[in-house]
Amino acid sequence: xxxxxxxxxxxxxxxxxxxxxxxxxxxxxxxxxxxxxxxxxxxxxxxxxxxxxxxxxxxxxxxxxxxxxxxxxxxxxxxxxxxxxxxxxxxxxxxxxxxxxxxxxxxxxxxxxxxxxxxxxxxxxxxxxxxxxxxxxxxxxxxxxxxxxxxxxxxxxxxxxxxxxxxxxxxxxxxxxxxxxxxxxxxxxxxxxxxxxxxxxxxxxxxxxxxxxxxxxxxxxxxxxxxxxxxxxxxxxxxxxxxxxxxxxxxxxxxxxxxxxxxxxxxxxxxxxxxxxxxxxxxxxxxxxxxxxxxxxxxxxxxxxxxxxxxxxxxxxxxxxxxxxxxx
Amino acid sequence: xxxxxxxxxxxxxxxxxxxxxxxxxxxxxxxxxxxxxxxxxxxxxxxxxxxxxxxxxxxxxxxxxxxxxxxxxxxxxxxxxxxxxxxxxxxxxxxxxxxxxxxxxxxxxxxxxxxxxxxxxxxxxxxxxxxxxxxxxxxxxxxxxxxxxxxxxxxxxxxxxxxxxxxxxxxxxxxxxxxxxxxxxxxxxxxxxxxxxxxxxxxxxxxxxxxxxxxxxxxxxxxxxxxxxxxxxxxxxxxxxxxxxxxxxxxxxxxxxxxxxxxxxxxxxxxxxxxxxxxxxxxxxxxxxxxxxxxxxxxxxxxxxxxxxxxxxxxxxxxxxxxxxxxx
Numbered sequence: 199x200x201x202x203x204x205x206x207x208x209x210x211x212x213x214x215x216x217x218x219x220x221x222x223x224x225x226x227x228x229x230x231x232x233x234x235x236x237x238x239x240x241x242x243x244x245x246x247x248x249x250x251x252x253x254x255x256x257x258x259x260x261x262x263x264x265x266x267x268x269x270x271x272x273x274x275x276x277x278x279x280x281x282x283x284x285x286x287x288x289x290x291x292x293x294x295x296x297x298x299x300x301x302x303x304x305x306x307x308x309x310x311x312x313x314x315x316x317x318x319x320x321x322x323x324x325x326x327x328x329x330x331x332x333x334x335x336x337x338x339x340x341x342x343x344x345x346x347x348x349x350x351x352x353x354x355x356x357x358x359x360x361x362x363x364x365x366x367x368x369x370x371x372x373x374x375x376x377x378x379x380x381x382x383x384x385x386x387x388x389x390x391x392x393x394x395x396x397x398x399x400x401x402x403x404x405x406x407x408x409x410x411x412x413x414x415x416x417x418x419x420x421x422x423x424x425x426x427x428x429x430x431x432x433x434x435x436x437x438x439x440x441x442x443x444x445x446x447x448x449x450x451x452x453x454x455x456x457x458x459x460x461x462x463x464x465x466x467x468x469x470x471x472x473x474x475x476x477x478x479x480x481x482x483x484x485x486x487x488x489x490x491x492x493x494x495x496x497x498x499x500x501x502x503x504x505x506x507x508x509x510x511x512x513x514x515x516x517x518x519x520x521x522x523x524x525x526x
Numbered sequence: 527x528x529x530x531x532x533x534x535x536x537x538x539x540x541x542x543x544x545x546x547x548x549x550x551x552x553x554x555x556x557x558x559x560x561x562x563x564x565x566x567x568x569x570x571x572x573x574x575x576x577x578x579x580x581x582x583x584x585x586x587x588x589x590x591x592x593x594x595x596x597x598x599x600x601x602x603x604x605x606x607x608x609x610x611x612x613x614x615x616x617x618x619x620x621x622x623x624x625x626x627x628x629x630x631x632x633x634x635x636x637x638x639x640x641x642x643x644x645x646x647x648x649x650x651x652x653x654x655x656x657x658x659x660x661x662x663x664x665x666x667x668x669x670x671x672x673x674x675x676x677x678x679x680x681x682x683x684x685x686x687x688x689x690x691x692x693x694x695x696x697x698x699x700x701x702x703x704x705x706x707x708x709x710x711x712x713x714x715x716x717x718x719x720x721x722x723x724x725x726x727x728x729x730x731x732x733x734x735x736x737x738x739x740x741x742x743x744x745x746x747x748x749x750x751x752x753x754x755x756x757x758x759x760x761x762x763x764x765x766x767x768x769x770x771x772x773x774x775x776x777x778x779x780x781x782x783x784x785x786x787x788x789x790x791x792x793x794x795x796x797x798x799x800x801x802x803x804x805x806x807x808x809x810x811x812x813x814x815x816x817x818x819x820x821x822x823x824x825x826x827x828x829x830x831x832x833x834x835x836x837x838x839x840x841x842x843x844x845x846x847x848x849x850x851x852x853x854x
Binding site for chain 1: 664670673677689839840
């Protein structure tokens with residue numbers, strides 16, 4: 199996209215929406231995966247993204263999109279989109295369509311989150327500020343709470359969630375959002391160097407991060423990379439790479455439960471070598487990751503990185519840490 | 527002040543500024559208390575407040591203002607002003623005046639904070655949003671970091687501080703900001719019920735919160751109350767009461783060090799009986815209050831109150847907790 203100054207900018211920073219559904223009658227036949235493909239296509243049209251490929255197992259359908267990813271389990275919907283997509287314009291449509299197509303008539307929790315954009319002025323006006331996004335969501339949901347973690351005038355991470363007990367089953371999400379990437383580590387995510395997604399997954403070392411996962415990877419022309427990985431039980435990892443040096447950005451996200459995330463963090467940093475990153479860990483009381491949040495509080499340096507900010511939040515049923523590091 | 531709807535609104539919510547000064551030559555004769563009264567009067571004119579009375583001891587000068595309080599020790603300046611005062615318009619003047627009048631040529635840390643206003647549209651345009659306040663401060667300071675604790679779309683607390691090691695001596699600040707006050711507890715803060723400040727201090731039970739302090743108290747006509755209390759060593763407490771039922775608000779602030787604040791919290795709540803309150807505890811590594819922050823994490827109910835939000839932040843040299851409670 200052309201910026202005001204005329205130079206190309208790609209906004210790698212994703213908008214991330216997770217919605218948990220339920221039916222008031224506890225109808226066990228309700229299942230988001232019964233919704234037909236054309237319905238998802240119509241939803242994604244509103245968002246300005248489209249499906250590129252799909253993998254599935256007994257627990258989850260995982261889609262690579264033209265702009266990031268979508269994951270669908272029985273009760274949980276996750277949509278992550280980057281660039282200038284218009285994710286929040288589709289929330290109302292999503293809720294209505296899910297009610298009509300599969301009978302879930304209740305949203306039990308939502309999580310909308312994103313890092314601050316590098317160039318907010320290039321976004322659709324509804325996404326240009328978090329205040330506007332919050333207004334839109336407040337019009338749709340009772341009990342919505344909006345938070346900013348980190349520094350509002352530097353790097354920060356926004357979250358909108360429902361102030362409710364919400365999800366009772368063990369649930370956790372780990373995110374590592376990285377920027378100012380080492381150009382050398384980014385070279386492999388271009389057609390000039392790698393043949394295809396599979397080749398980039400291997401050359402980069404992504405294949406070693408969580409061994410044994412089922413992978414769907416795409417290398418874009420001339421550069422850029424997306425991958426989804428799934429594991430039995432409804433677990434996923436997803437990685438998206440914007441390799442261009444002037445707007446480099448990589449996101450890593452997973453709901454794989456870990457009693458400690460330190461090993462995973464070191465693996466991901468080893469593959470991507472960012473100049474800066476922020477990390478969020480979300481876990482509810484039932485999750486084994488719950489204890490890992492306290493461990494993270496103690497870590498104020500990581501090989502070659504020093505911590506700028508650390509915050510810990512207690513919600514009704516969830517705990518969250520936000521941490522931001524830079525190369526020392 | 528008349529609101530758009532024509533009804534009277536008084537904004538009890540204070541703007542709070544704390545600035546720590548130093549001299550690059552380590553000149554031990556520099557002392558903020560050497561600055562003449564007329565210079566402080568001129569500063570307060572910019573803020574739209576004035577001095578009502580003053581007490582002092584060997585370590586501190588404490589002023590009750592027409593709108594809240596001002597505390598001056600050798601190296602530390604604290605200004606807290608409510609209503610529609612224009613505190614941030616005076617920061618540049620303060621820094622220049624201090625340099626000229628007493629030789630401190632360096633700001634080593636600043637803390638600007640406030641709760642969200644009940645009626646932001648009644649404020650001077652520079653104070654109508656935290657974004658605007660941050661822009662103003664960013665123009666003056668390098669390394670300023672802006673944070674929002676709590677819910678941006680409900681009740682929250684804003685903080686701007688320098689990302690520096692700053693103050694090395696033990697330092698802590700405890701604040702309890704209360705609203706939706708019990709009307710019965712507020713009756714005593716009016717001329718109809720109490721004779722003067724001293725009488726209101728006694729009848730309300732404020733005199734028992736920290737026994738033995740030197741108190742300067744004022745009861746306003748027809749209602750409203752301000753008090754400063756000082757203790758040897760540069761310690762203060764300050765309480766401000768806006769008793770009108772439709773905009774009731776009380777603030778309690780102190781830098782008295784405590785290994786645990788639980789007893790103090792219960793005393794303050796006992797006197798004022800708020801419907802809702804938020805609490806912040808700020809402490810640096812050298813402070814004995816440092817450990818109290820972890821204790822507060824465990825407290826999710828307090829007699830009659832339940833917790834809505836709890837956040838813990840680690841800065842370079844300071845730790846902060848933010849907690850918000852409502853009557854169950």
